[in-house]
Amino acid sequence: MQHTFISKIDSHLNKKAVIKGWIYNKRFSGKIGFLQIRDGSGFIQGIVVQKDVSSEIWELANKITLESSAIIEGAVTKHPKQESYELQVSNIRLVQMSEDYPIGKKEHGPDFLLDNRHLWLRSSKQWAIQRVRNTIINATYEYLNGEGFIKIDAPILTPAACEGTTTLFEIEYFDLGKAYLSQSGQLYIEAAIMSHGRVFDFGPVFRAEKSKTRRHLTEFWMMDAEAAFVEHDENLKIQEGLVCFIAQKVLEKNQQELKILERDAKPLEKIKPPFYRITHAEAIAKLHKLGSDIKPDDDLGGDDETLIMKEYDKPLFIEKYPAKVKAFYMKRDAKNPELALCADMLAPEGFGEIIGGSQREDDYDALLGRIKEHKLPEKAFEWYLDLRKYGSVPHSGFGYGLERIVGWLCGTPHVRETIPFPRLLNRLYP
16 A cells, blocks of 8 residues: 555545654553654654554554654544544554654753754654745745746855955865855856846855854855846835745645744734835934934844834834945945945844845946955956946845744744754854
């Protein structure tokens, strides 16, 4: 008999089914046993009744250990009180008897769980987080493809930084000198918009900052999008549409996962356009009223982001930051050259910045001047300057941190749980 995925078990109601998976929990009450079974696609309870199975199967059900792998056969029935299904077990074929599983029902500290991340991934909450992550990734592709974007892969090894070299991982690159692990694919995919119009990349990036906050990882996944003939306002509308589409897909596809995570779905239902929008100057004024001592030309820190978002129930764009605190490639506001045509999108519920974007400087002389102002190696950016010599056009882009969006939509406060194997300042194992 062909095996059945638990996610499709409803199609086998009142029929025999074969499930290949793992026993993640169990309990016995007299002559009835309850096996909690996981197969990767979902969870189901297997009920073993002593009088309905052989003595060998009953004995195996009693002695089988947590996380043992097995092939379980039985009839699919509807749960008498819940909207779920059960398996009336008739046969168990052991694949491998697990050793004493180190992660139990008792409370474990974060260091223990991270040391055993390869096993912790099996827990129901970690399973749910990764399933939501998968939905977000697929929704990103679907939305951007629908808006005319194609995927272009940017290199991970680069000869220079996007925003200065102080927070990059440096390596020796054969006989060519120093290279750096990328902190963003943005500059490279800007080159591709002159060929394809709208492009995005999606991959790992690296920051060597010695950050220990709940919002930072050393290695994380980033999506960068760039679009020709798109200016500041349209750039924000594309971002808004993407985030709304992602939230909608999570609500559509991940109700079971949200329930496992005990994530209240009501805040996610509010993620609809238009998003709120204020300037950086307005944000500073609000923060001062809320007791922050942030200075007028400061970028917002994590505490400031949390503080200002207390009054908003869906994402907020903070736009037009002082140009001097932003990257060299951001175009200046024609109405006030001291400001950059940029915006950060902040998520509600204390999750902070999830997207950063801007209109890009499209004028050769202006961009060259900024590279010199920032004391960046001019030779390393010759190719980037070339883009402004041969058919330059107004263009904009943005990037999102995947793990921050996963954390927000899952209601998971620390990003270390949003990536399968987190890399932190003090963690490189497993």
